[in-house]
Amino acid sequence: MDADLDTTDLEILRILQIDATLTNKEIAFKLRKSIATIHDRIRKLKERGYIKKVVAILDRQKINKSLIAFSQVLLKEHTADALNEFEREVAKFNEVMECFQMTGAFDFILRIATSDMESYHLFLRNKLAILPNISTVQSFFVLSETKSDTAYPL
């Protein structure tokens, strides 16, 4: 945190992390501030980079992405070039929603969204597994979603 956030800023961020469709008027009412103040705070929060983006979250069952996999990838080589190339290639696959380099027994964890096991299989065989530097891929599948937030605790 470069310049600290005061209580109002934190309240605004808490609110917008849950529901960014609220109007400035509604937020102003909740926080007992004027509309202009809320407007100004939010503008500054965006300017300073606290708010990266505002996005719609879809119902993945409805849009036919029922299968979520977490895939743990181990590479053969760990040179800077090899890591960069893997990251670059993997980011291109639209099935890959997230890719993290990790500590521990494997190198990367990928969150992959497909419609069903057949599609996942095709993705694995035809896209992921043919990258040059892959050693092993272990796939785990989501059975049920207990909690699914994009909001950070504040």
Added chain:
Amino acid sequence: MDADLDTTDLEILRILQIDATLTNKEIAFKLRKSIATIHDRIRKLKERGYIKKVVAILDRQKINKSLIAFSQVLLKEHTADALNEFEREVAKFNEVMECFQMTGAFDFILRIATSDMESYHLFLRNKLAILPNISTVQSFFVLSETKSDTAYPL
């Protein structure tokens, strides 16, 4: 998908998954439709549940949640009661952003956001590990974020 989405609906969803601050006017211009049509489509997409919510995504470095852990949890017992109780308790922890029941060698995967290793340690020792039915917890930490999308491929 109950009733199918046409090209316009899909385009709108693609756009809103990336940036939900665009006005109806801007979307209408991109898709060469009238503003009222876009307005109507979005209203229906919300009504029908395709769009679950609209949220602000924050910069986790800036808000001091620099450490993301994926924690794989194994329970001792797998009775319906034991699973429900674990899910209920874990959902209460604000450090836990996501909790999924999984196939494979462990029962749950948790995405945990804390400020640093010390905070994670405290969370693990004082909150997660004292739940009654926990057998093992294996923690993996994010070293770097290569791709981090909330958008599903459409």
Added chain:
DNA sequence: TTTGAAAACTCTCGCGC
């Protein structure tokens, strides 16, 4: 689906604390 008009909201500016 579109048009058009009314209502609601956003955003800026200047003032005051």
Added chain:
DNA sequence: GCGCGAGAGTTTTCAAA
């Protein structure tokens, strides 16, 4: 520096066709 009110400018909303 921060917050507020008022007005102009946009956007949303909801008829009717």
